[in-house]
Amino acid sequence: MRTSWKITVLGLATVAVAGIVRHDTQGTQASSLKADSILARYWEPLDPQGPPPDHWTDIEASLLPDACASCHPDQFAAWQTSFHAKAFSPGLVGQLLGYDSGDVAACMRCHAALAEQRNHFEWARVQGKGHVREAQGLAAWGNSCGGCHFRERQCFGPPQRDTGVTGPGSSDAPHGGVHRSAFFESAEFCSGCHQFDSSLAVNGKPLENTYVEWQATAFAAAGVTCQGCHMPDRQHLWRGIHDPEMVKSGLVARFDASPDRARFELTSTGIGHAFPTYVTPKAVMRGVALDRTGLPEAGSVVSYVIQRVVEHIDGEWVERSDSRLLPGETARLEMDWPESGRVKMWLEVHPDDFYDHSVYDVLLQQLADGPAAELIAEADRQAEASRFNLFETEVTRP
Ligand code: HEC
Ligand code: HEC
Ligand code: HEC
Ligand code: HEC
Ligand code: HEC
Structure with a gap:
């Protein structure tokens, strides 16, 4: 049962985010085109971020959530109480220790998405310390800030809070500013990890079918997204069945x-x-x-x-x-x-x-x-x- 359970779950790793709707207002510069192409494949398996620009400070370049915390303390405090912060869990790692690296990557796509997290875990595993939290480094942080917000050293986030402005921001700001997109306010953002592909249906319904279930509700028709209930006022709480x-x-x-x-x-x-x-x-x-x-x-x-x-x-x-x-x-x-x-x-x-x-x-x-x-x-x-x-x-x- 173990192998078959694994294979079924791994099938999920091929799930792609389809039909992303964006309403960015600016989109002419090359950087914006690049950002659009990144947004279109946001939850495909990630490549390493690459080297940071020379003028970034160490804290801007760090992918560790406690580095983000020095400038975004509220998001960090809320996130830490959530299951996203606990996603590199004993139940996951206990299984990963015995997998080959392809299977490890497939599981980590949803549980610790950054390529840097995967590489760190594999390094720890080679040292015989895959089970030791301190040795897991960035991987231990689970569904981390960077995994949702950073691609190719570019920061992505929702439309600006008070103005609703989307598109590229000021590159003079910390971490080169932020590319803002309505994608972050959409249920499609969450479906990247909370919806399995229809090819994995069991009696017509995949084992994780949350996005499709949501689409059929009056909440969806009224514009109440996943974030509306799970991130009220953009708080990084993600309370669910455990609360x-x-x-x-x-x-x-x-x-x-x-x-x-x-x-x-x-x-x-x-x-x-x-x-x-x-x-x-x-x-x-x-x-x-x-x-x-x-x-x-x-x-x-x-x-x-x-x-x-x-x-x-x-x-x-x-x-x-x-x-x-x-x-x-x-x-x-x-x-x-x-x-x-x-x-x-x-x-x-x-x-x-x-x-x-x-x-x-x-x-x-x-x-x-x-x-x-x-x-x-x-x-x-x-x-x-x-x-x-x-x-x-x-x-x-x-
Ligand atoms: C040195 C301080 C600093 C650090 C460290 C930092 N940020 Fe930021 N961040 C900012 C500032 C300032 C802005 C506003 C930029 C702008 O308006 O162009 C911002 C904007 C953002 C936004 C857009 C939301 C908004 O307020 O408009 C996100 C998302 C974000 N950062 C995520 C992160 C993540 C994830 C990390 C860690 C990997 C991080 N930041 C590290 C200072 C920082
Ligand atoms: C599971 C994905 C995910 C993770 C993990 C995550 N965020 Fe976010 N973040 C989002 C989404 C989605 C939004 C926009 C929510 C909305 O618009 O309702 C957001 C919004 C933000 C904003 C803008 C808040 C505002 O009030 O405008 C900042 C800043 C930010 N995140 C920083 C962080 C930091 C720092 C961490 C880690 C401590 C983090 N995020 C972890 C998905 C994530
Ligand atoms: C990168 C993949 C990823 C993304 C993106 C993501 N999640 Fe999750 N989410 C997970 C994983 C993995 C867990 C299970 C964590 C654990 O317990 O190991 C989880 C757990 C949760 C839970 C906790 C449920 C419980 O058991 O109590 C909620 C609620 C949730 N997510 C909502 C959301 C919402 C809303 C969004 C979109 C804003 C989102 N997630 C985006 C991967 C993701
Ligand atoms: C498509 C995204 C996705 C993939 C791929 C994925 N998971 Fe998960 N996983 C989730 C979500 C979402 C939850 C929380 C909901 C639930 O319990 O079903 C979860 C929960 C879990 C849990 C229970 C909570 C915890 O962290 O202890 C374990 C264990 C787990 N997954 C192991 C795995 C293993 C092993 C693999 C690879 C064979 C894997 N997952 C692949 C999304 C994913
Ligand atoms: C109208 C509010 C509302 C909306 C919209 C909503 N949820 Fe939930 N969600 C809840 C509540 C309340 C719970 C706790 C009860 C439960 O577990 O079903 C929950 C539970 C969960 C859980 C815990 C696991 C489980 O088996 O129940 C996850 C994961 C989750 N939601 C993800 C999502 C995602 C992803 C979306 C968008 C596609 C979404 N939710 C939309 C209110 C909402």
């Missing part, structure tokens, strides 16, 4: 007590794709009968699972079921009253269910003791610990 407040913000829970039954209804109201969008998380609506003293009664738990369940069988992915909620859809859980007339109901969220119960368990069986197995064991513990409960409510018979 209880973010998950809560997208759902409405209703509890209803009628004489015959207790009901729990969950509606997706503020999520711009399926809930959850990936095959990796699982959400479970649960109810349990309470006795007269308020203690749960053994064996009384009822559940409704919200998840796209896939399995890898004989070299093929198969979809077992898909109960995820599209925007506006509602899931329901009902319970008969116990004698006490008291039940407790809640939503359980397992952000890393598939990794926890499929990927890491299989890897741990296959890997011999050593650094890779230790990293996967750490990832397994993190995956297990990421679960949380929401909306816990006691409902009583009227």
Whole structure:
């Protein structure tokens, strides 16, 4: 399963960003033409940036996020709390250690995109230190500032905040200014890593299909992009399924007590794709009968699972079921009253269910003791610990 899982994921590496729409106002100079051609292939595998211009200071030339932080502290502080900063994770590196360099490059395209990050990791691996964070250097920073903003030593960013100006900026500014483009405000920017190619569809839907899901929503029609929900006011937060407040913000829970039954209804109201969008998380609506003293009664738990369940069988992915909620859809859980007339109901969220119960368990069986197995064991513990409960409510018979 390990190899096939890998090959399927690697297929994603060929995903190209299609149909980029740009509205740059200036576009005559040669530098602008070059920038346009870079924007058109923004998420294709990256080449090294090349040497910095002679007059750049060391801090302008550095690709380390903590160098960017000296002039952009707010973005750095927010980014550090996000999963993009954690993308060179134990679960990834534990697998990369055993891959050939082509496969490593394919995975790192989304997890640590800069060519310099790839080269640094390969160097550490040759030294036998691929698993040591300090030795990984730039790679350890994961989905880094430079990977999203720098190409061929040119800085790219969104239209200027107050003026909306796009196109090339002043080359006298630090790091030669910035080429501003509406591409950064578009969902296509995110689709470079959050949408698999349609050729990888399983029952009509690729395993990561977030951009296509979003396109079909009323949010897309109203111009609410990924950034609108995940980067409010351009903050580099990227909260998602691992963040209880973010998950809560997208759902409405209703509890209803009628004489015959207790009901729990969950509606997706503020999520711009399926809930959850990936095959990796699982959400479970649960109810349990309470006795007269308020203690749960053994064996009384009822559940409704919200998840796209896939399995890898004989070299093929198969979809077992898909109960995820599209925007506006509602899931329901009902319970008969116990004698006490008291039940407790809640939503359980397992952000890393598939990794926890499929990927890491299989890897741990296959890997011999050593650094890779230790990293996967750490990832397994993190995956297990990421679960949380929401909306816990006691409902009583009227
Ligand atoms: C020495 C200070 C300095 C460093 C270091 C620096 N920047 Fe900048 N950056 C600036 C300034 C000043 C601007 C505004 C340039 C302009 O308006 O032409 C800017 C603009 C930007 C913009 C455009 C957003 C805006 O405010 O208009 C982005 C994106 C950006 N930088 C990213 C980065 C990244 C990523 C790094 C690290 C790899 C970095 N910068 C390092 C000073 C710096
Ligand atoms: C996953 C890609 C990604 C990463 C990683 C990333 N950025 Fe950005 N950044 C963006 C996007 C997209 C925007 C524009 C958001 C919008 O317009 O809503 C942006 C905007 C900015 C801006 C302009 C902010 C403004 O208010 O106008 C700066 C400055 C910036 N980023 C710096 C950084 C720095 C520094 C880091 C690392 C600490 C970083 N970015 C990491 C994607 C990224
Ligand atoms: C260079 C590839 C890349 C780009 C571009 C990118 N992402 Fe990500 N994103 C990732 C990876 C890889 C992860 C998983 C990180 C991890 O946990 O290892 C991730 C994680 C996330 C998460 C966290 C989900 C959770 O598990 O809680 C959110 C939300 C997210 N991205 C939104 C966005 C948005 C919005 C954009 C566009 C502005 C974007 N990403 C652009 C690669 C990317
Ligand atoms: C097209 C972009 C893309 C490619 C290529 C890619 N990933 Fe990911 N990866 C993601 C995103 C997005 C997430 C977060 C969503 C999820 O969990 O499915 C993620 C999550 C993960 C996670 C769980 C979170 C973490 O970091 O611990 C692991 C492990 C992982 N990927 C390993 C790999 C491996 C190994 C490869 C290469 C075989 C690979 N990925 C290739 C985009 C990508
Ligand atoms: C209307 C707001 C909204 C829009 C638009 C939106 N999201 Fe989300 N997204 C959410 C909320 C809320 C969550 C948390 C619940 C969940 O996990 O589905 C989330 C979760 C996620 C996750 C976590 C993984 C998972 O399985 O759910 C990723 C990754 C993500 N979004 C990426 C994107 C990308 C990429 C786009 C654009 C193509 C986008 N989102 C558009 C609100 C939004």
